[in-house]
Amino acid sequence: MKVVIAGIALAVAIGIAVGLTLPSAREPAWQAFSTSSTRVDDPGSNLVGPDWRPEK
Amino acid sequence: MMPVRCLRRLSVLLLTLLLLAPGTLPAQEAQPSPSGSNPTAMSANEQQLLQELGKLQGRVTLPYQHAGVLQQPQGRSYQMFHEAWLPWIGAILILATIVALAAFYVYRGRIRLREGELTGRKILRFNAFERLTHWMTATSFIVLAISGLNYIFGKRLLMPLLGADTFATWSQWAKYAHNFLAWPFMLGIILMFVLWVRDNIPDKYDIPWFKAGGGLVGNREPIAGRFNAGQKLVFWSVVLGGILMSASGLMLLFPLALLDVNGMQIAQYVHAGVGIALIALILGHIYIGSIGMEGAYGAMGTGEIDLSWAMRHHRAWVEEQRAKGRIAVPPADRRSGRAAPAE
Numbered sequence: 001m002k003v004v005i006a007g008i009a010l011a012v013a014i015g016i017a018v019g020l021t022l023p024s025a026r027e028p029a030w031q032a033f034s035t036s037s038t039r040v041d042d043p044g045s046n047l048v049g050p051d052w053r054p055e056k
Numbered sequence: 057m058m059p060v061r062c063l064r065r066l067s068v069l070l071l072t073l074l075l076l077a078p079g080t081l082p083a084q085e086a087q088p089s090p091s092g093s094n095p096t097a098m099s100a101n102e103q104q105l106l107q108e109l110g111k112l113q114g115r116v117t118l119p120y121q122h123a124g125v126l127q128q129p130q131g132r133s134y135q136m137f138h139e140a141w142l143p144w145i146g147a148i149l150i151l152a153t154i155v156a157l158a159a160f161y162v163y164r165g166r167i168r169l170r171e172g173e174l175t176g177r178k179i180l181r182f183n184a185f186e187r188l189t190h191w192m193t194a195t196s197f198i199v200l201a202i203s204g205l206n207y208i209f210g211k212r213l214l215m216p217l218l219g220a221d222t223f224a225t226w227s228q229w230a231k232y233a234h235n236f237l238a239w240p241f242m243l244g245i246i247l248m249f250v251l252w253v254r255d256n257i258p259d260k261y262d263i264p265w266f267k268a269g270g271g272l273v274g275n276r277e278p279i280a281g282r283f284n285a286g287q288k289l290v291f292w293s294v295v296l297g298g299i300l301m302s303a304s305g306l307m308l309l310f311p312l313a314l315l316d317v318n319g320m321q322i323a324q325y326v327h328a329g330v331g332i333a334l335i336a337l338i339l340g341h342i343y344i345g346s347i348g349m350e351g352a353y354g355a356m357g358t359g360e361i362d363l364s365w366a367m368r369h370h371r372a373w374v375e376e377q378r379a380k381g382r383i384a385v386p387p388a389d390r391r392s393g394r395a396a397p398a399e
Contacts, residue, residue, distance in 0.1 A: 004357065007191025014240040015196075019232065019244055026310065033120035 102127075111318070124318050133323040138328075146208050154334040157343045163273070167349040169365060178360040179374075182395035183347045186251055187359055193244025201335045202205045208328070215397045238305050245298035247293075255282040256291040261372060282373040289343050297334045300326055 030039070105112055110141070112127040206214065207225060215223040261278070262285035268278040268284050278284070283291065304327040307315050315323060345352045351365040363383075366374045377383045 001357065003187040003359070004191050007188050008195045011192045011195040011199075011237060011240040014192075015236040016244065018239040019236040022236065022309075033118065033123070035117070037120060042186070046347065 074192075075231050078316065118257070120312075122312055125317055126316060130318050130321060134324065137325060142328050143212065144206055146205075148330075149332055150339070153339050157232070157340060157348075161348070166347060167351055169362075169368070173364050174362045175364045178362040179363055179366055179377070180359055181355040181361045182359045183368065184359065187356055188355055189244055189247040189251060190253075192240055193248060196241035196244060197334075197338065198234050200239045200241055201331075201338070203234040204331050206230045235309060238302075241298070242302045242305075242386070245295060246300065249295050252283070252291060253295075256288045258285075261285070262288065277368070277371075278375070279371050280369065281376070282370060284370065290337065293337055297330050297337075300330045301334070304330070328391075 030042075100108075102112060105281075106129070110128075110130070111125055114124045114126060173281060208228055210223065210230075214226070216265040219225065259281055263278050265278040265280055265285040271278050271283065304323040307320065307323040308327060312319060345356065351362060354365075355361050363374070374383070
């Protein structure tokens with residue numbers, strides 16, 4: 001059982017390590033797919049804003 | 057009266073000039089150039105470009121060069137696959153596997169050792185590093201499978217239950233888990249290949265094992281090495297499927313880095329198709345390694361198995377280990393049982 005738990009912990013640990021390093025190797029879509037001259041500001045992660053539902 | 061007459065003449069003159077101006081007259085047939093060629097008629101039109109190139113593409117100054125693709129008809133096939141074929145194929149394959157396993161369990165029950173068959177003598181089947189690798193890969197795979205199925209079925213099944221906001225939050229975390237746990241999964245595939253490839257090379261026991269139905273059909277006990285033919289099938293499916301999943305997954309993790317839009321769609325076909333097939337396969341693997349067969353979990357749980365279990369399911373491997381002096385098997389323990397399906 002110890003090895004089972006260790007295997008789960010190892011998977012989670014590697015996942016967290018990747019989660020901390022992978023974002024630095026990637027660009028957000030707004031940065032990758034547009035030139036700086038077309039950007040007014042950093043739009044953040046939510047490109048459609050908090051009120052995104054069409055019925056609202 | 058004179059100014060009125062002058063104005064009337066002026067207006068007639070202006071009207072005449074207006075009618076005679078180029079563009080207001082009925083269109084005249086294009087005159088051929090002095091060389092006799094007609095550049096407009098000879099230029100390629102959109103339909104011809106589409107037929108030749110498979111897409112319509114221009115040039116853009118954006119860093120995202122693929123934005124220059126105006127039309128790509130393959131996208132319609134991809135949409136049909138993603139929104140119609142994939143959910144149906146996925147649902148049918150996974151549900152059919154669950155129903156088949158349940159039916160098998162009802163028909164066959166748990167594959168048990170005979171009463172008094174256990175010797176109480178344990179032998180090592182998988183060492184700690186092998187088991188660590190297995191459980192790391194298994195953990196990653198289960199999270200990848202659940203979060204991957206959320207891509208296909210989430211909006212259809214979960215969103216009506218959870219509501220849009222909760223589903224969006226769950227999906228975002230599921231996406232993070234999918235992207236990050238893909239890496240221990242890839243590492244696990246490499247390690248499992250290195251650890252077990254030697255014992256998964258086809259050998260003389262495999263065809264007889266299949267002919268005997270893995271011991272589930274008839275009364276013959278199929279002999280097997282460290283891994284029987286069914287386990288080898290699982291191993292090679294996981295390794296080859298894992299390689300396809302890893303390669304296509306990396307293309308999706310770094311969108312458009314190496315592939316264009318159509319290439320990304322092909323990567324999606326591979327990732328989704330192989331993923332669904334692997335989930336169905338691993339459901340069978342989990343079944344036989346847990347409730348399906350008595351004693352099977354111990355091999356990956358503690359690493360140790362009863363000698364009689366090993367003799368029954370992997371006799372050739374036990375004999376090999378004995379010949380190498382790694383285990384001592386008294387002749388009285390060399391008995392066989394019936395079933396030896398893939399774990």
